[in-house]
Amino acid sequence: MGSFGKKIEKFWEIFYEHDGYVKVLTGLENTLYIAIVGLAIGIVIGTLIAVVKVIPKYKRITRILDGICTFYVGLFRGTPVVVQLLVAYYVVLPLLGIHMPALNVCVMVFGLNSGAYVSEIMRSGILSVDPGQMEAGRALGLSYRVTMMKIVVPQAIKNILPTLGNEFIALIKETSVVSFVGAADLYVAFNYIGSNSYEFMVPYLVMALIYIVLVAIAALLIRVMERSLRKSDRRN
Amino acid sequence: MIDVIDLRKNYGNLEVLKGITTTIKKGEKIVIIGPSGSGKSTFLRCLNCMEDPTSGSIIFEGVNIADMKVDINVHRRHMGMVFQQFNLFNNKTVIDNIMLAPVHIGIQDLRSQKFRNFLTRIKNIFSSNKQPLIEINTSKAKIKEEARQNALRLLKRIGLEDKANVYPSTLSGGQKQRIAIIRALAMNPKVILFDEPTSALDPEMVGEVLDLIRQLADEGMTMVIVTHEMGFAREVATRVLFMDEGRIIEENTPEEIFTNPQNPRTKEFLSKVL
Numbered sequence: 001m002g003s004f005g006k007k008i009e010k011f012w013e014i015f016y017e018h019d020g021y022v023k024v025l026t027g028l029e030n031t032l033y034i035a036i037v038g039l040a041i042g043i044v045i046g047t048l049i050a051v052v053k054v055i056p057k058y059k060r061i062t063r064i065l066d067g068i069c070t071f072y073v074g075l076f077r078g079t080p081v082v083v084q085l086l087v088a089y090y091v092v093l094p095l096l097g098i099h100m101p102a103l104n105v106c107v108m109v110f111g112l113n114s115g116a117y118v119s120e121i122m123r124s125g126i127l128s129v130d131p132g133q134m135e136a137g138r139a140l141g142l143s144y145r146v147t148m149m150k151i152v153v154p155q156a157i158k159n160i161l162p163t164l165g166n167e168f169i170a171l172i173k174e175t176s177v178v179s180f181v182g183a184a185d186l187y188v189a190f191n192y193i194g195s196n197s198y199e200f201m202v203p204y205l206v207m208a209l210i211y212i213v214l215v216a217i218a219a220l221l222i223r224v225m226e227r228s229l230r231k232s233d234r235r236n
Numbered sequence: 237m238i239d240v241i242d243l244r245k246n247y248g249n250l251e252v253l254k255g256i257t258t259t260i261k262k263g264e265k266i267v268i269i270g271p272s273g274s275g276k277s278t279f280l281r282c283l284n285c286m287e288d289p290t291s292g293s294i295i296f297e298g299v300n301i302a303d304m305k306v307d308i309n310v311h312r313r314h315m316g317m318v319f320q321q322f323n324l325f326n327n328k329t330v331i332d333n334i335m336l337a338p339v340h341i342g343i344q345d346l347r348s349q350k351f352r353n354f355l356t357r358i359k360n361i362f363s364s365n366k367q368p369l370i371e372i373n374t375s376k377a378k379i380k381e382e383a384r385q386n387a388l389r390l391l392k393r394i395g396l397e398d399k400a401n402v403y404p405s406t407l408s409g410g411q412k413q414r415i416a417i418i419r420a421l422a423m424n425p426k427v428i429l430f431d432e433p434t435s436a437l438d439p440e441m442v443g444e445v446l447d448l449i450r451q452l453a454d455e456g457m458t459m460v461i462v463t464h465e466m467g468f469a470r471e472v473a474t475r476v477l478f479m480d481e482g483r484i485i486e487e488n489t490p491e492e493i494f495t496n497p498q499n500p501r502t503k504e505f506l507s508k509v510l
Binding site for chain 1: 284286301309310311312313315317319321323324325326327328336340371416419422423480
């Protein structure tokens with residue numbers, strides 16, 4: 001136990017006296033930034049794809065869009081997110097001649113990646129809404145688009161909120177690979193503390209605890225949101 | 237008002253409607269009866285193109301709405317529809333259910349008027365022949381307020397003004413269906429289509445819904461009703477259509493159809509249900 005106390009002392013020294021906590025806070029901020037903005041992008045892309053997937057395929061343009069969306073989802077579900085990060089950062093952007101901070105690349109890749117997953121979640125959500133809702137909207141003279149956006153999608157989102165919460169939690173944890181392209185997240189911060197104190201046990205333990213707390217907070221927020229959205233249900 | 241000419245509808249190889257021709261005049265109350273699977277509901281749903289007809293035409297106020305090139309949304313505003321399963325919007329309160337379409341369409345029209353004025357203004361800069369602007373004497377807030385007042389008036393009419401701010405899930409079937417009817421009414425439709433409006437209701441709630449429909453009929457609303465309530469059909473209808481196997485077999489006044497049916501199939505059906 002004595003040696004463990006010493007380890008904690010070493011950790012505290014770097015964490016507190018050598019500005020380790022600044023790095024941890026930056027890492028925390030980046031982790032949350034990537035997860036939240038990534039999910040927001042994912043929801044927008046996912047909703048668009050899901051709507052394309054459920055539109056009746058009368059016209060050629062919808063069939064073409066459908067093909068593009070299928071390709072997109074296949075691409076982003078078919079490769080690990082680390083590979084997508086590396087390809088985006090070291091292949092695609094240099095080929096296009098674009099310079100972008102690593103953090104923005106991460107947000108973009110995580111957004112595109114979760115868009116592919118959210119699209120499937122959202123599609124099942126839209127299909128779970130009673131078709132009568134769409135019929136009622138159309139019968140009142142509202143267009144397909146308006147009925148979709150005002151009536152069907154809000155109900156779909158309510159149905160899929162627990163699953164969407166899962167996606168958010170998964171995103172928080174997946175961001176731990178962004179150091180592959182040099183973005184500073186929690187892993188980078190605690191690795192810094194570890195390598196400066198020559199002692200990794202405590203930093204990594206604390207890192208694990210921080211992830212657990214983050215996920216617990218996220219789960220709580222989702223529950224609160226779900227409850228407020230369930231206002232229109234009798235079971236609340 | 238509505239001319240249906242040789243209307244046909246197929247689902248794959250299954251012929252559901254095999255050529256229906258009829259005319260619905262202003263103020264008529266048409267009740268469609270017939271055994272299940274006879275195509276009554278499909279026919280009704282073709283009238284506002286909820287189902288696209290396979291062939292034939294539906295002339296509503298001089299426009300063939302079965303034509304896919306016609307903007308069907310514009311014409312549906314004038315044709316209310318009431319469903320068997322009520323289909324109130326679950327994510328909206330009762331008053332929002334009623335206000336949603338009038339407000340949305342009002343604002344849409346306002347926007348397109350403003351846009352047209354904007355184009356005229358630009359044209360006026362370059363031409364000596366000045367075009368007048370469309371006079372706009374309404375606003376978003378005004379449209380909303382009018383729709384709210386109208387919705388409250390309609391709710392008061394059916395005695396449910398205290399339910400304005402609750403969600404549909406807390407209402408009984410009869411209340412839901414009456415609200416669905418005034419939701420259709422809020423658009424000031426020229427005709428209302430009822431698709432078995434009482435079939436999903438508990439028996440003790442059928443009366444309140446039929447009373448409301450009867451009131452509307454007395455006020456001169458044109459309506460087309462698919463129903464299994466024969467007593468109600470007899471009382472409200474100005475004309476009864478008997479359908480079987482995708483065709484209109486017999487049409488006549490309710491007295492004639494119910495007391496003196498001509499076609500053997502009509503006789504057989506009525507002997508079973510009456």
